[in-house]
Every structure is written in C-alpha cells, then in structure tokens.
Amino acid sequence: MYRKNIRSALLIGIAAGLLAACSSNEKHPAEPGPVITGVQTEVVHLESAPLLYQAVGTIHSDNTAILAAQLGGTVREMRVQAGDHVKRGQLLALLDDRGARAQVEGAEAGVNEAAQGEAEVEQALKAATADRQFAEATFNRYKALLAKNSLSRQEYDGAEARYLSALANERSVEARKQQIMARQQQARSHQDSAQTFLSYTRIVSPLDGIVTAKSVDLGTVVMPGTPLLTVEDTVRYRLEASLPEEYLPNANPGDGVTVSTGHGKFEGRVTEVVPVADTTSHTFLVKVDLPPDCQCRSGEYGQASFPIGEAKQLTVPSSAVVDHGELQGLFVVTPDGLVEYRLVKAGKSFGNRMEVLSGLAAGEKIAISQIDRLRDGARVEGL
Numbered sequence: 001m002y003r004k005n006i007r008s009a010l011l012i013g014i015a016a017g018l019l020a021a022c023s024s025n026e027k028h029p030a031e032p033g034p035v036i037t038g039v040q041t042e043v044v045h046l047e048s049a050p051l052l053y054q055a056v057g058t059i060h061s062d063n064t065a066i067l068a069a070q071l072g073g074t075v076r077e078m079r080v081q082a083g084d085h086v087k088r089g090q091l092l093a094l095l096d097d098r099g100a101r102a103q104v105e106g107a108e109a110g111v112n113e114a115a116q117g118e119a120e121v122e123q124a125l126k127a128a129t130a131d132r133q134f135a136e137a138t139f140n141r142y143k144a145l146l147a148k149n150s151l152s153r154q155e156y157d158g159a160e161a162r163y164l165s166a167l168a169n170e171r172s173v174e175a176r177k178q179q180i181m182a183r184q185q186q187a188r189s190h191q192d193s194a195q196t197f198l199s200y201t202r203i204v205s206p207l208d209g210i211v212t213a214k215s216v217d218l219g220t221v222v223m224p225g226t227p228l229l230t231v232e233d234t235v236r237y238r239l240e241a242s243l244p245e246e247y248l249p250n251a252n253p254g255d256g257v258t259v260s261t262g263h264g265k266f267e268g269r270v271t272e273v274v275p276v277a278d279t280t281s282h283t284f285l286v287k288v289d290l291p292p293d294c295q296c297r298s299g300e301y302g303q304a305s306f307p308i309g310e311a312k313q314l315t316v317p318s319s320a321v322v323d324h325g326e327l328q329g330l331f332v333v334t335p336d337g338l339v340e341y342r343l344v345k346a347g348k349s350f351g352n353r354m355e356v357l358s359g360l361a362a363g364e365k366i367a368i369s370q371i372d373r374l375r376d377g378a379r380v381e382g383l
Contacts, residue, residue: 033339033377040369041333041380044314045362049350051309053250055286057241059261059300062289063207063233069095069222070200080229082214086205092229095222097201104198107191114184121177128170135159135166209233212298237296239268241304242283248273250306251286258305259288263295268304314360315353320368321346330360331367331374339367341376 077094080086142159145151213230216222239259243251251257251273259268268288277284288304290296322329322341329343344359360366367374374380 035379037381039367039380041365042368043365046312047315048310049313050307051311052305053247053308055241055243055304057239059237059239059296059302061232061298062236062238065206065231067229069226072223075220078218080211082211084211088208090205093203095201100198100201103194107194110187111191114187117180121180125173128173132166132170135163139163205231235292237290239288239302241286243286244283247308248284250308261302266291266294314356317368318354333365337379339374339378
C-alpha cells in the first residue's frame with residue numbers, strides 16, 4: 001500500500017512538470033514591425049551581361065630608360081638615389097673625365113692650328129693672285145707689242161715665263177689652301193668626337209620621371225655597357241597581361257577594356273598584342289595603356305577584363321546591397337509588403353549594378369531606397 005502511494009505521487013509530479021513545460025513553451029504573437037512608406041522597389045529579372053575573362057598582369061612604365069656607361073672609368077659623382085624625382089636633362093652622375101678632357105684640348109689645339117694656317121694661306125693666295133694678275137697684264141701687253149714688231153722676242157718670252165710662273169704659284173697656293181681646309185675639317189671632326197666622348201662622362205636623365213634603380217656607387221670602376229641608373233616615366237603606365245590563345249580574337253589594338261588595380265578601376269586601351277605565345281603558359285602578352293591619373297607604379301598587380309561573350313544573370317543596384325561584416329544581403333519585399341532580410345552571394349560589379357549568384361530568384365522584389373530605415377519584419381506601404 002505504501003509503495004502504491006509513492007508511485008501515484010511520482011506520476012502526479014511528472015504530469016505537473018509536463019504541463020508546466022508546455023505552458024512555458026507556448027509562443028506569444030510577435031510584435032508587428034514598423035510601417036515604412038515611400039520605399040522604392042525593383043523586380044529582379046535575368047539580364048544579358050557581358051561574360052568577362054580576367055587577364056592577370058603586371059603594371060610597367062610606358063617608358064623606362066636604363067642608363068649605362070658608354071666609356072670605361074671611375075664613378076666620380078653620384079647625385080641621385082633610388083626614389084628621387086628627376087627632370088629631363090638633369091645631371092645624375094659623373095665619370096672620371098680627365099682622359100676625355102685631354103682629348104678635347106688636343107682637338108681644340110688642332111682646330112686652332114688649322115685656323116692659323118688658313119689665315120696664312122689666305123694672305124699668300126692674295127699675294128700670288130696679285131702677282132699673277134700683274135704678270136698676266138704685262139704678258140698681254142707684250143703680246144700686242146710683239147704683233148706690231150715693237151718688242152723683241154726675248155722680251156716677249158721673258159714676260160710669258162713670268163706669267164706662267166705666277167700662274168703656277170697661284171695654283172700651288174690654292175692647292176695648299178685646300179689641304180689646310182681639309183686638315184681644318186678633320187680637326188673639327190676630331191674636336192666634335194672628343195666633345196662627344198667628353199659628354200659620355202656626364203650621365204643625364206633623358207626624361208621626366210623617377211629613379212627606380214641605382215646599380216653603382218661612388219668610386220665604382222665601370223666598363224662600357226655597365227648599367228648605372230634606371231629612370232622611369234611616371235606619367236604613362238601600361239598593364240601587360242596574359243591572355244589564353246582561345247580568347248586572342250577578343251583583344252585588338254584600340255579596344256577599350258576595364259582595368260582593376262590596387263588604386264581602383266580605370267578604362268584602358270589595348271595598344272599591342274604580342275603575336276608570339278609564351279612557351280610555358282601558352283598565353284599571349286597583351287599591352288593595355290592606362291590613364292595618366294591611375295596613380296600606378298611599376299611592378300603592381302592588375303587585371304584586365306576582356307569581353308568574351310554574354311550570359312544571363314541576376315543583377316541588382318549596388319546601393320541596395322547591405323553589408324553585415326563579411327556578409328552581404330538584400331531587403332526582399334514579399335507580395336503582402338513584409339520586409340525580409342536575405343543573405344545573398346554577390347558576384348562581379350558592372351558599373352552601378354552587382355551580380356547576385358545565389359540567395360535571390362528572378363521575379364522577387366527588392367527594396368532599392370530608404371535602405372537605412374528597413375529591417376527584417378518591417379512592412380512597407382504605398383507600393
């Protein structure tokens with residue numbers, strides 16, 4: 001009897017606990033969300049969009065100058081460091097110029113000597129010409145007198161001999177003048193060559209840009225062809241990207257493409273398609289000019305988007321996408337006006353629109369305005 005009473009008491013306790021649990025799990029009606037008016041919506045549908053191939057590449061300066069030594073010598077001065085901005089014609093480095101200056105001085109001495117010889121021969125030629133003219137006039141006069149038998153043959157022969165001698169002397173001086181002129185031209189050529197040789201000791205920048213590499217230091221002995229400095233143009237850059245052979249027909253000089261870099265997106269233009277494929281990757285190199293305001297630097301990573309066809313896809317205004325940390329979502333509006341926050345997987349951007357890969361179906365309606373006022377469970381009116 002005692003055990004029976006205990007069993008009954010336990011059953012009553014269990015039943016009471018179950019009733020209490022059921023009453024505690026009873027759902028209360030959710031509070032209605034706020035009502036928001038004036039919300040603009042858009043029905044999502046499939047749209048034709050370009051199918052793009054992202055060609056990966058590296059950014060390079062459009063003009064890079066590697067300044068190398070054109071003669072052997074010692075680096076006497078180095079006036080710049082890597083990272084310095086330079087101007088066209090600016091002196092960047094100096095090589096030992098003692099030998100070159102000695103050649104210039106020797107060439108200048110030769111030019112001066114030839115000039116002095118030219119002055120002397122000019123005077124001699126004037127004198128020879130005067131003698132010839134006098135001898136010629138005398139000879140002509142004697143010739144007339146001889147015709148009248150007013151002059152002996154001996155006197156005529158003497159006048160003729162003096163004239164021929166003066167003529168030969170004049171021609172000899174003229175020939176000597178030509179030789180001196182030739183020597184003077186040769187001396188001037190040597191002077192120009194020596195001055196050019198001397199100019200090789202002065203390393204100047206061929207363009208406005210930035211020094212990206214300094215290959216030697218002060219006191220370094222260099223040989224002809226030794227790289228000294230590298231200067232890059234900082235105004236114009238290009239992206240050199242690799243494109244598979246199957247997409248080569250989609251890249252032509254003059255085509256506009258979108259280029260993405262660490263500084264944003266820019267409109268570039270294809271300038272060259274190298275017609276030889278890389279033997280390892282079997283891809284072709286495509287060069288794309290970038291705008292001057294791209295703020296690029298050589299060696300940076302970039303992507304060029306080449307259209308290779310069209311595809312049907314869902315797109316939404318980029319302004320309608322709500323970020324929650326690393327997650328992205330949209331406010332979907334149901335047919336009865338309820339707002340539902342829906343997580344989606346976003347794809348590529350096309351201007352002011354964004355591709356939606358999953359989480360949304362064609363025909364659904366999304367909110368595209370007053371996004372900051374909406375929340376899950378709200379109701380919109382005035383649609």
